[in-house]
Amino acid sequence: MTVDIVTIFPAMIEGPLAAGILGRAIESGLLDVKVRDLRDYTTDRHRVVDDVPYGGGPGMVLKPDPIFRALDAIEAERGAPLTVVLTSPQGKCFTQAEAQRLSTRPHVVMLCGRYEGFDDRIRQRVTEELSIGDYVLTGGELPALVILDAVARFVPGVVGDEQSVAEDSFSRGLLDFPQFTRPAEIDDLRVPDVLLSGNHAEIRKWRKRAALSRTLERRPDLLASADLDDEEQAILRELKGASDGRD
Numbered sequence: 001m002t003v004d005i006v007t008i009f010p011a012m013i014e015g016p017l018a019a020g021i022l023g024r025a026i027e028s029g030l031l032d033v034k035v036r037d038l039r040d041y042t043t044d045r046h047r048v049v050d051d052v053p054y055g056g057g058p059g060m061v062l063k064p065d066p067i068f069r070a071l072d073a074i075e076a077e078r079g080a081p082l083t084v085v086l087t088s089p090q091g092k093c094f095t096q097a098e099a100q101r102l103s104t105r106p107h108v109v110m111l112c113g114r115y116e117g118f119d120d121r122i123r124q125r126v127t128e129e130l131s132i133g134d135y136v137l138t139g140g141e142l143p144a145l146v147i148l149d150a151v152a153r154f155v156p157g158v159v160g161d162e163q164s165v166a167e168d169s170f171s172r173g174l175l176d177f178p179q180f181t182r183p184a185e186i187d188d189l190r191v192p193d194v195l196l197s198g199n200h201a202e203i204r205k206w207r208k209r210a211a212l213s214r215t216l217e218r219r220p221d222l223l224a225s226a227d228l229d230d231e232e233q234a235i236l237r238e239l240k241g242a243s244d245g246r247d
Ligand code: J9Q
Pocket: 087, 088, 089, 113, 114, 115, 130, 131, 132, 133, 134, 135, 136, 137, 138, 139, 140, 141, 143
Protein backbone atom coordinates (compact mmCIF):
# COMPACT_ATOMS: atom_id res chain seq x y z
CA MET A 1 0.00 0.00 0.00
CA THR A 2 1.20 3.49 -0.84
CA VAL A 3 0.24 6.53 1.22
CA ASP A 4 1.05 10.10 0.22
CA ILE A 5 0.92 12.50 3.16
CA VAL A 6 0.79 16.22 2.36
CA THR A 7 1.86 18.43 5.28
CA ILE A 8 3.60 21.66 6.20
CA PHE A 9 5.45 19.76 8.98
CA PRO A 10 7.12 16.70 7.37
CA ALA A 11 9.18 16.07 10.54
CA MET A 12 5.96 15.47 12.53
CA ILE A 13 5.23 12.53 10.21
CA GLU A 14 8.75 11.24 9.55
CA GLY A 15 9.82 10.94 13.19
CA PRO A 16 7.06 8.60 14.37
CA LEU A 17 7.20 6.49 11.19
CA ALA A 18 10.88 5.68 11.74
CA ALA A 19 10.10 3.37 14.69
CA GLY A 20 7.88 0.49 15.67
CA ILE A 21 5.67 -1.75 13.59
CA LEU A 22 5.02 0.87 10.92
CA GLY A 23 8.75 1.59 10.71
CA ARG A 24 9.40 -2.09 10.04
CA ALA A 25 6.57 -2.27 7.48
CA ILE A 26 8.12 0.66 5.61
CA GLU A 27 11.62 -0.87 5.76
CA SER A 28 10.32 -4.16 4.41
CA GLY A 29 8.44 -2.46 1.57
CA LEU A 30 4.94 -3.55 2.65
CA LEU A 31 4.09 0.09 3.18
CA ASP A 32 5.34 3.00 1.11
CA VAL A 33 4.81 6.36 2.80
CA LYS A 34 5.67 9.44 0.77
CA VAL A 35 5.80 12.55 2.91
CA ARG A 36 5.28 15.65 0.77
CA ASP A 37 6.07 19.14 1.97
CA LEU A 38 3.20 21.41 0.90
CA ARG A 39 5.73 24.24 0.46
CA ASP A 40 7.26 22.30 -2.44
CA TYR A 41 4.02 22.99 -4.33
CA THR A 42 4.11 26.77 -3.95
CA THR A 43 5.32 28.99 -6.79
CA ASP A 44 6.27 32.19 -4.95
CA ARG A 45 9.73 33.07 -3.66
CA HIS A 46 8.70 32.83 -0.02
CA ARG A 47 6.87 29.51 -0.41
CA VAL A 48 3.76 30.87 1.29
CA VAL A 49 1.11 28.25 2.14
CA ASP A 50 -1.44 30.32 4.10
CA ASP A 51 -3.27 33.63 3.96
CA VAL A 52 -5.72 35.75 5.95
CA PRO A 53 -9.39 34.67 5.87
CA TYR A 54 -11.78 36.51 3.56
CA GLY A 55 -14.32 38.28 5.77
CA GLY A 56 -11.74 38.83 8.50
CA GLY A 57 -11.17 37.04 11.76
CA PRO A 58 -8.24 35.49 13.60
CA GLY A 59 -5.79 32.92 12.28
CA MET A 60 -4.62 31.94 8.85
CA VAL A 61 -6.20 29.68 6.26
CA LEU A 62 -4.30 27.22 4.06
CA LYS A 63 -4.32 28.47 0.46
CA PRO A 64 -6.04 26.22 -2.07
CA ASP A 65 -3.52 26.51 -4.93
CA PRO A 66 -0.55 24.63 -3.36
CA ILE A 67 -2.94 21.83 -2.34
CA PHE A 68 -4.46 21.60 -5.84
CA ARG A 69 -0.94 21.55 -7.29
CA ALA A 70 0.19 18.80 -4.89
CA LEU A 71 -2.88 16.69 -5.74
CA ASP A 72 -2.41 17.27 -9.47
CA ALA A 73 1.22 16.10 -9.18
CA ILE A 74 0.26 12.95 -7.24
CA GLU A 75 -2.60 12.19 -9.66
CA ALA A 76 -0.25 12.60 -12.65
CA GLU A 77 2.23 10.17 -11.02
CA ARG A 78 -0.50 7.62 -10.24
CA GLY A 79 -2.35 8.03 -13.52
CA ALA A 80 -5.70 7.38 -11.82
CA PRO A 81 -8.33 9.23 -9.75
CA LEU A 82 -7.23 9.65 -6.12
CA THR A 83 -8.63 8.59 -2.77
CA VAL A 84 -8.10 11.77 -0.74
CA VAL A 85 -8.57 11.68 3.04
CA LEU A 86 -8.95 14.94 4.93
CA THR A 87 -8.97 14.84 8.72
CA SER A 88 -11.08 17.47 10.41
CA PRO A 89 -13.46 17.82 13.34
CA GLN A 90 -16.24 18.16 10.72
CA GLY A 91 -15.57 14.70 9.29
CA LYS A 92 -17.49 11.53 9.96
CA CYS A 93 -16.22 9.45 12.85
CA PHE A 94 -13.20 7.30 11.96
CA THR A 95 -13.93 3.71 13.00
CA GLN A 96 -12.32 0.29 12.83
CA ALA A 97 -14.65 -0.54 9.92
CA GLU A 98 -13.43 2.55 8.05
CA ALA A 99 -9.80 1.53 8.74
CA GLN A 100 -10.45 -1.90 7.22
CA ARG A 101 -12.19 -0.38 4.20
CA LEU A 102 -9.31 2.05 3.50
CA SER A 103 -6.75 -0.77 3.88
CA THR A 104 -8.10 -2.37 0.68
CA ARG A 105 -7.08 0.66 -1.41
CA PRO A 106 -3.71 0.38 -3.13
CA HIS A 107 -3.13 4.12 -2.69
CA VAL A 108 -4.41 6.84 -0.37
CA VAL A 109 -3.57 10.55 -0.05
CA MET A 110 -3.85 12.19 3.36
CA LEU A 111 -4.11 15.96 3.63
CA CYS A 112 -2.97 17.46 6.93
CA GLY A 113 -4.65 20.75 7.67
CA ARG A 114 -3.93 23.35 10.28
CA TYR A 115 -6.27 24.17 13.12
CA GLU A 116 -7.79 27.24 11.48
CA GLY A 117 -8.51 25.19 8.41
CA PHE A 118 -8.30 25.03 4.65
CA ASP A 119 -9.84 27.15 2.00
CA ASP A 120 -13.15 25.27 1.74
CA ARG A 121 -12.78 24.78 -2.04
CA ILE A 122 -10.22 22.01 -1.49
CA ARG A 123 -13.16 19.83 -0.37
CA GLN A 124 -13.86 19.48 -4.11
CA ARG A 125 -10.95 17.06 -4.22
CA VAL A 126 -11.57 15.25 -0.92
CA THR A 127 -13.20 11.82 -1.13
CA GLU A 128 -13.39 11.10 2.64
CA GLU A 129 -13.45 13.62 5.48
CA LEU A 130 -12.77 11.88 8.80
CA SER A 131 -12.67 12.95 12.45
CA ILE A 132 -10.70 10.97 15.06
CA GLY A 133 -12.68 12.47 17.95
CA ASP A 134 -14.29 15.55 19.43
CA TYR A 135 -11.35 17.58 20.62
CA VAL A 136 -9.27 20.42 19.27
CA LEU A 137 -5.79 19.78 17.87
CA THR A 138 -3.23 22.11 16.33
CA GLY A 139 -3.27 20.29 13.00
CA GLY A 140 -4.05 17.19 11.01
CA GLU A 141 -0.65 15.48 11.30
CA LEU A 142 -1.43 13.44 14.40
CA PRO A 143 -4.88 12.40 13.10
CA ALA A 144 -3.23 11.33 9.81
CA LEU A 145 -0.77 9.17 11.79
CA VAL A 146 -3.59 7.68 13.86
CA ILE A 147 -5.52 6.75 10.71
CA LEU A 148 -2.41 5.41 8.99
CA ASP A 149 -1.60 3.23 12.01
CA ALA A 150 -5.11 1.76 12.19
CA VAL A 151 -5.24 1.20 8.40
CA ALA A 152 -1.73 -0.28 8.06
CA ARG A 153 -2.48 -2.97 10.66
CA PHE A 154 -4.89 -4.49 8.11
CA VAL A 155 -2.30 -4.66 5.34
CA PRO A 156 -1.27 -8.34 5.16
CA GLY A 157 2.15 -8.89 6.76
CA VAL A 158 2.35 -5.59 8.66
CA VAL A 159 1.27 -7.17 11.95
CA GLY A 160 3.10 -10.46 12.44
CA ASP A 161 0.15 -12.31 13.96
CA GLU A 162 -2.78 -12.22 11.51
CA GLN A 163 -4.96 -13.79 14.17
CA SER A 164 -4.49 -10.85 16.53
CA VAL A 165 -5.70 -8.49 13.78
CA ALA A 166 -8.78 -10.60 12.99
CA GLU A 167 -9.70 -11.19 16.64
CA ASP A 168 -8.98 -7.69 17.81
CA SER A 169 -11.50 -6.47 20.33
CA PHE A 170 -13.00 -3.73 18.20
CA SER A 171 -13.45 -6.03 15.21
CA ARG A 172 -15.68 -8.11 17.49
CA GLY A 173 -17.37 -5.00 18.88
CA LEU A 174 -16.31 -5.70 22.49
CA LEU A 175 -13.55 -4.44 24.76
CA ASP A 176 -10.61 -6.77 25.41
CA PHE A 177 -10.55 -9.13 28.37
CA PRO A 178 -7.81 -8.40 30.95
CA GLN A 179 -4.39 -9.95 30.29
CA PHE A 180 -1.78 -11.08 32.82
CA THR A 181 1.75 -12.40 32.70
CA ARG A 182 4.26 -13.65 35.27
CA PRO A 183 4.67 -13.34 38.20
CA ALA A 184 1.44 -14.96 39.45
CA GLU A 185 1.53 -12.66 42.48
CA ILE A 186 2.93 -9.18 43.08
CA ASP A 187 2.23 -6.90 46.06
CA ASP A 188 -0.59 -9.28 47.10
CA LEU A 189 -2.19 -8.91 43.66
CA ARG A 190 -2.90 -12.35 42.27
CA VAL A 191 -3.59 -13.45 38.72
CA PRO A 192 -7.08 -15.06 38.59
CA ASP A 193 -6.65 -18.79 39.43
CA VAL A 194 -8.57 -19.96 36.35
CA LEU A 195 -5.84 -18.55 34.07
CA LEU A 196 -3.24 -20.74 35.80
CA SER A 197 -5.50 -23.82 35.78
CA GLY A 198 -4.72 -25.07 32.29
CA ASN A 199 -8.47 -25.65 31.80
CA HIS A 200 -8.89 -24.08 28.38
CA ALA A 201 -12.66 -24.35 28.24
CA GLU A 202 -12.92 -22.52 31.58
CA ILE A 203 -10.34 -19.92 30.49
CA ARG A 204 -12.30 -19.21 27.31
CA LYS A 205 -15.49 -18.78 29.28
CA TRP A 206 -13.82 -16.54 31.90
CA ARG A 207 -12.46 -14.32 29.15
CA LYS A 208 -15.84 -14.03 27.45
CA ARG A 209 -17.45 -13.03 30.71
CA ALA A 210 -14.67 -10.55 31.55
CA ALA A 211 -14.86 -8.90 28.11
CA LEU A 212 -18.64 -8.61 28.35
CA SER A 213 -18.54 -7.34 31.92
CA ARG A 214 -16.00 -4.64 31.06
CA THR A 215 -17.92 -3.61 27.98
CA LEU A 216 -21.16 -3.40 29.97
CA GLU A 217 -19.47 -1.28 32.65
CA ARG A 218 -17.35 1.01 30.48
CA ARG A 219 -18.82 1.08 26.97
CA PRO A 220 -22.41 -0.15 27.05
CA ASP A 221 -22.97 1.74 23.77
CA LEU A 222 -20.83 -0.90 22.01
CA LEU A 223 -23.20 -3.72 22.94
CA ALA A 224 -25.92 -2.45 20.61
CA SER A 225 -23.88 -3.42 17.52
CA ALA A 226 -21.67 -6.20 18.93
CA ASP A 227 -22.16 -9.59 17.30
CA LEU A 228 -22.54 -12.02 20.18
CA ASP A 229 -22.83 -15.80 20.00
CA ASP A 230 -25.49 -17.65 22.04
CA GLU A 231 -23.16 -18.20 24.99
CA GLU A 232 -22.22 -14.51 25.07
CA GLN A 233 -25.86 -13.46 24.94
CA ALA A 234 -26.61 -15.72 27.89
CA ILE A 235 -23.66 -14.34 29.89
CA LEU A 236 -24.71 -10.78 29.08
CA ARG A 237 -28.28 -11.41 30.30
CA GLU A 238 -26.82 -12.82 33.50
CA LEU A 239 -24.48 -9.83 33.97
CA LYS A 240 -27.32 -7.39 33.33
CA GLY A 241 -29.46 -9.22 35.88
CA ALA A 242 -26.63 -9.02 38.41
CA SER A 243 -26.21 -5.28 37.90
CA ASP A 244 -29.97 -4.60 38.10
CA GLY A 245 -30.78 -2.20 40.89
CA ARG A 246 -27.11 -1.46 41.59
CA ASP A 247 -25.94 2.19 41.86
C1 J9Q B 1 -7.09 18.79 11.73
N1 J9Q B 1 -8.76 19.13 15.50
O1 J9Q B 1 -9.75 16.64 15.21
C2 J9Q B 1 -10.38 15.44 15.33
N2 J9Q B 1 -10.20 14.74 14.25
C3 J9Q B 1 -9.44 15.47 13.41
C4 J9Q B 1 -9.16 16.68 14.03
C5 J9Q B 1 -8.38 17.82 13.51
C6 J9Q B 1 -8.21 19.00 14.27
C7 J9Q B 1 -7.47 20.06 13.72
C8 J9Q B 1 -6.91 19.94 12.47
C9 J9Q B 1 -7.82 17.73 12.26
